[in-house]
Amino acid sequence: MTKFLPLISQIGTRHGSRSFRTCALKCANQCDHAEPNTSGNEHIQTVMRSAFSRRKVLKVGAAGVAAAGIGTLAVNLPAAAEQPASAAGPDGTLPGFGPRGGLTHSVVPPNRKDDIVIPRGYEQAVIIGWGDPVLPGAPKFDVNKQTPEAQAKQFGYNNDYTMIVPLRDERKALLVCNHEYTDEYLMFPTGRYDDATTKKIAMAAHGMAVVGIERVGRSGEWRRDKQLPKYNRRITVDTEFEVTGPAAADARVGKKAFGTIGNCAGGITPWGTILSGEENFQGYFDVSGAVAAEHTTSFKRYGVPTTKTTQKGWSTVDARFDLAKTPTEAYRFGWIVEVDPYDPKSTPKKRSMLGRLKHEGATVTITADGRIAAYTGDDERGEYIYKFVSTGRYDEKNRKANFGLLDEGTLYVARFTGDGSADGLYDGTGQWIPLTSDKESFVPGMSVADVLINTRLAADKVSPTRMDRPEDIERNPVNGKVYAALTNNSNRGGIFGVDEANPLAKSFVRDTLDGPLVEKSGNRNGYVLELSEEGDDAAKTGFFWNLFLVCGDPAAQETYFGGFDKTKVSPISCPDNVAFDGSGNLWISTDGNVLGSNDGIFTVPVAGPNRGQVKQFLSVPFAAEACGPLISDDDRTAFVAVQHPGETDDATFEKPTSTWPHTHKYPRPAISCVWRKDGGRVGS
Numbered sequence: 001m002t003k004f005l006p007l008i009s010q011i012g013t014r015h016g017s018r019s020f021r022t023c024a025l026k027c028a029n030q031c032d033h034a035e036p037n038t039s040g041n042e043h044i045q046t047v048m049r050s051a052f053s054r055r056k057v058l059k060v061g062a063a064g065v066a067a068a069g070i071g072t073l074a075v076n077l078p079a080a081a082e083q084p085a086s087a088a089g090p091d092g093t094l095p096g097f098g099p100r101g102g103l104t105h106s107v108v109p110p111n112r113k114d115d116i117v118i119p120r121g122y123e124q125a126v127i128i129g130w131g132d133p134v135l136p137g138a139p140k141f142d143v144n145k146q147t148p149e150a151q152a153k154q155f156g157y158n159n160d161y162t163m164i165v166p167l168r169d170e171r172k173a174l175l176v177c178n179h180e181y182t183d184e185y186l187m188f189p190t191g192r193y194d195d196a197t198t199k200k201i202a203m204a205a206h207g208m209a210v211v212g213i214e215r216v217g218r219s220g221e222w223r224r225d226k227q228l229p230k231y232n233r234r235i236t237v238d239t240e241f242e243v244t245g246p247a248a249a250d251a252r253v254g255k256k257a258f259g260t261i262g263n264c265a266g267g268i269t270p271w272g273t274i275l276s277g278e279e280n281f282q283g284y285f286d287v288s289g290a291v292a293a294e295h296t297t298s299f300k301r302y303g304v305p306t307t308k309t310t311q312k313g314w315s316t317v318d319a320r321f322d323l324a325k326t327p328t329e330a331y332r333f334g335w336i337v338e339v340d341p342y343d344p345k346s347t348p349k350k351r352s353m354l355g356r357l358k359h360e361g362a363t364v365t366i367t368a369d370g371r372i373a374a375y376t377g378d379d380e381r382g383e384y385i386y387k388f389v390s391t392g393r394y395d396e397k398n399r400k401a402n403f404g405l406l407d408e409g410t411l412y413v414a415r416f417t418g419d420g421s422a423d424g425l426y427d428g429t430g431q432w433i434p435l436t437s438d439k440e441s442f443v444p445g446m447s448v449a450d451v452l453i454n455t456r457l458a459a460d461k462v463s464p465t466r467m468d469r470p471e472d473i474e475r476n477p478v479n480g481k482v483y484a485a486l487t488n489n490s491n492r493g494g495i496f497g498v499d500e501a502n503p504l505a506k507s508f509v510r511d512t513l514d515g516p517l518v519e520k521s522g523n524r525n526g527y528v529l530e531l532s533e534e535g536d537d538a539a540k541t542g543f544f545w546n547l548f549l550v551c552g553d554p555a556a557q558e559t560y561f562g563g564f565d566k567t568k569v570s571p572i573s574c575p576d577n578v579a580f581d582g583s584g585n586l587w588i589s590t591d592g593n594v595l596g597s598n599d600g601i602f603t604v605p606v607a608g609p610n611r612g613q614v615k616q617f618l619s620v621p622f623a624a625e626a627c628g629p630l631i632s633d634d635d636r637t638a639f640v641a642v643q644h645p646g647e648t649d650d651a652t653f654e655k656p657t658s659t660w661p662h663t664h665k666y667p668r669p670a671i672s673c674v675w676r677k678d679g680g681r682v683g684s
Helices: 020-027 195-204 293-302 327-332 448-453 455-460
Strands: 013-015 122-129 159-166 172-179 207-215 222-224 233-235 240-244 256-258 263-268 274-278 336-339 349-351 363-366 371-377 381-383 385-393 409-418 427-437 470-475 482-486 506-509 518-521 527-533 542-550 575-580 586-590 600-604 615-619 625-631 638-643 670-676
Touching: 122 207, 122 222, 159 263, 159 274, 159 638, 159 670, 172 263, 263 363, 263 470, 293 327, 293 455, 363 470, 371 470, 371 482, 427 448, 427 455, 448 455, 470 575, 482 575, 527 575, 575 625, 586 625, 600 625, 615 638
Parallel strands: 159 625, 240 349
Antiparallel strands: 122 670, 159 172, 172 207, 207 222, 207 233, 240 256, 263 274, 274 336, 336 349, 363 371, 371 385, 385 409, 409 427, 427 542, 470 482, 482 527, 506 518, 527 542, 575 586, 586 600, 600 615, 625 638, 638 670
């Protein structure tokens, strides 16, 4: 096994269902370190001081941006090569996607089973898992015969963001997935490989994958296309990237970078490329000696180590991960990357105009005048929400003309203001504050490149609102509103004050499935924020906001479910990613449930008489995180990426605490699909 990662000494869970090990491997124990954001800017909790006595729904325009033709999978691609034109109508919906009844699936109860638990009348199957072949020449997966070269041709570890892009043959598609991080304890038999080989295999298991899939008959089931289509691709820590935008001209970054790490969520552009967010990149660097002084301010603001330490230990096999030797390597991560899934020979891009931070992901919509807007969250306690708006307009008739849209435009950061009334509501107004365009910085004392490379430091100077781990942020294609998952903040009410947008200094949790609710400090269960921009136009800089969900157990007094009867909802904790079906219903995946049960995927209408009725759709296996979710363009399939099953502190390869998906005696992260037996739309 690796020499640099001793078994975790603590046993148990640290943040709800998250183990100490998950915290160490996924984010380098962010919670153990001082908050990087010491700006003193207002917290969302301060904005949310109003009481919970009653709520109202903001009465703002709901015209929507459906006319933009963007849905979860409604990518508007030209009919060239294998890329079919969008079938979206003038209202932005696909055929058969009109209004329909509510979400009628049966409710999956909270549980601790080592399996995917689904509603009655549904089926599920694994599409692809760690080690399955992706590229020609990939050997059959065998944990006792792994090599870095084999892993670079196989499906990577800990699949996260998942997107499906269409091919001309409607029975086939491309699955694109991020591989966020690795767990060497569960990946390798003890003592099987030397230390260097273990690290090199783990490095090859990071990155992204493009995999051909095919529909099974006429059902909602999908499986891996074993023909290994020409589009199949693996992107690893050694893949060459082109850095684009103003930061590429700066010596700290340059025009070329190698690899992508810590990839969490993502998004799809209207021209069919995939965006992926480099999130917890700070945990991949070691320091063998002193770091040059000119880098320390930036590194500390991003949680990057500045003094002698060993983290992943990758520097022993690749010197660029030693910041004492190559400090500028840290500036080549923390970007949004763009990959063309239809061209496996293309060079992926790191788009510097979207700023450098711990991106959860980036999701794209079209503004009223045809430009591109991209939303992204900086996933750490007390960080900010950002938006980029392009200068150029989207050209649906010329796919390649859109490839540079993310290089020119303006980057904004959000400031939230409570309405100041004692009306018992968590709502107010807000403003997108410009940080820089591609030609002019709006932050005094910082150049355009400075703002983009040290986006956190730039944002600190314009007084945005510090949020509770802003993660996935997506625009609803039906009602035009933007929904953001704010996962949690255990320090809210402590070093982070409360405000109307971040109101909870205390919340209730449950240690076991049948245990009592116990009050603890901080915002432990998270929120879902609903944001309405002026005229439902993503180009506008003003917005209204409200907390759509204050998550937790419905029996806890602080929870709120869009005004719906709390006795008729599922408990939900730690929202992470969001998606929408064809009717605009919100689907939420969770990470780190603190209510004693496994994580899962939940559905909730955002309009109508059932607005706020949260229902659990599925649960993932023991100690796993529910990633995705994704609803197919015909609403017949729900996809879920099961990450780190069985990742508990005492688990080893020989003694696992999960064996999901039960194909071997050890766990394998994998992507599954869920569909109705009768072929109907999922959820309803």
